[in-house]
């Protein structure tokens with residue numbers, strides 16, 4: 001059971017930790033921490049701000065989210081109904097409150113998430129609002145503080161919500177470059193896409209006492225591993241023990257710690273805001289006139305059927321493509337930190353005579369192969385190996401080609417212990433600033449954050465029968481429908497096919513497969529992949545690195561931007 005902060009009007013409330021009946025005023029005076037057992041009740045965003053910033057110093061950003069439903073998502077209820085209910089229930093426009101304030105007299109920009117609002121889920125508007133808070137920090141030359149509370153990406157916005165992990169990460173990257181401090185405060189709970197991006201790729205990560213953070217939630221991990229979870233798994237103290245957070249801070253000390261960090265950064269840096277960093281005026285998401293997409297939208301394109309084709313064991317793997325579409329592959333191994341993940345392969349190869357770095361998920365065709373490759377589910381070591389190879393490519397001036405085929409990142413116990421969320425987060429951030437061309441191809445399954453960790457690219461291509469999704473149809477069905485049997489319906493609602501994603505601008509081009517699908521004619525599939533990668537890579541080779549990175553950022557920025565109304569009172 002999780003304690004919740006008491007509501008106005010109640011005289012007494014029961015502690016979620018020790019079940020003691022507590023006088024509400026006393027509890028509030030104690031910052032909603034149980035005086036008997038120390039349980040920290042969850043706070044909503046307004047209450048958190050009251051506790052954290054100097055009285056009267058908070059000024060909300062003027063940006064307001066507009067009504068959005070980018071993929072027309074319907075489960076048992078249409079998404080707009082859920083949004084309206086969340087707004088009515090919380091009095092908030094979205095799952096985050098952003099603004100500027102001072103903490104101990106030090107100015108900062110803040111984004112505070114509210115778990116009451118659709119589980120604090122990261123949708124396009126939330127990503128855009130946090131990005132604008134980060135941009136405000138950049139303009140004003142002040143620190144950014146993120147207080148996270150989230151179940152992960154918002155599945156009702158499909159792959160567009162996944163893109164927000166990249167959008168916010170690149171805003172954090174810009175603050176890194178400017179020498180401005182970023183701090184995240186993990187509060188209970190912080191999971192999924194939020195954990196695997198801005199909650200963990202900030203300079204300093206604080207965990208509030210009792211908070212839990214992880215890439216995969218405990219329910220999913222128990223389902224996948226069939227094991228009971230260790231005592232205290234994913235709690236703040238666990239995270240500290242495993243090197244994933246800088247400190248565990250009890251609520252009453254949070255403001256003081258934050259003030260000290262802000263003071264140190266100010267004294268050290270004294271960096272003025274970079275003059276002339278204009279806000280990028282976002283270009284709206286427009287349906288791309290992709291000839292490829294239109295050409296391959298054929299009959300029988302049911303989303304669930306596509307999911308089955310994308311998972312077909314005969315489908316060519318990354319090593320197959322390295323054999324057939326590339327030449328002279330030299331595999332490089334290891335993360336240099338103690339492991340070599342078999343679910344990620346990478347190394348130097350040639351594409352039509354040009355040297356490239358290829359990195360991809362590796363599945364297999366037989367059960368034994370699949371098991372030995374962990375079904376293409378990368379561990380933190382796999383993500384760190386990929387990161388090492390990306391950076392090596394940039395140093396050598398080689399373009400990067402990634403081949404994405406994973407049901408998702410490894411949701412195991414040891415993956416969590418070794419920092420799965422932060423490993424994914426760091427890859428996403430690194431790719432937003434990598435000074436070399438990157439072309440990603442979703443070849444089979446593009447599963448959530450694990451896929452995005454290799455897919456923040458200048459061009460994102462997708463094989464005709466591949467899928468790319470914020471959550472598996474089964475996982476989505478288990479949460480939003482009465483049972484997992486609704487997976488085919490969930491697959492349709494999620495808009496996870498190549499033509500759908502092309503229309504949404506998530507994918508730039510669809511690579512046609514030989515009929516009926518790639519597994520029937522792997523050679524022809526390899527030829528198509530090779531031609532598509534070449535066609536998209538060649539024009540990138542002469543683009544200066546700074547321009548590439550700027551365009552890549554614009555590419556990922558546009559997903560949230562169109563989802564906001566006109567900026568009221570722009571300064």
Ligand SMILES: [Zn+2]
Pocket residue numbers: 015016017018019020034035036037038039
């Ligand atoms: Zn208690």
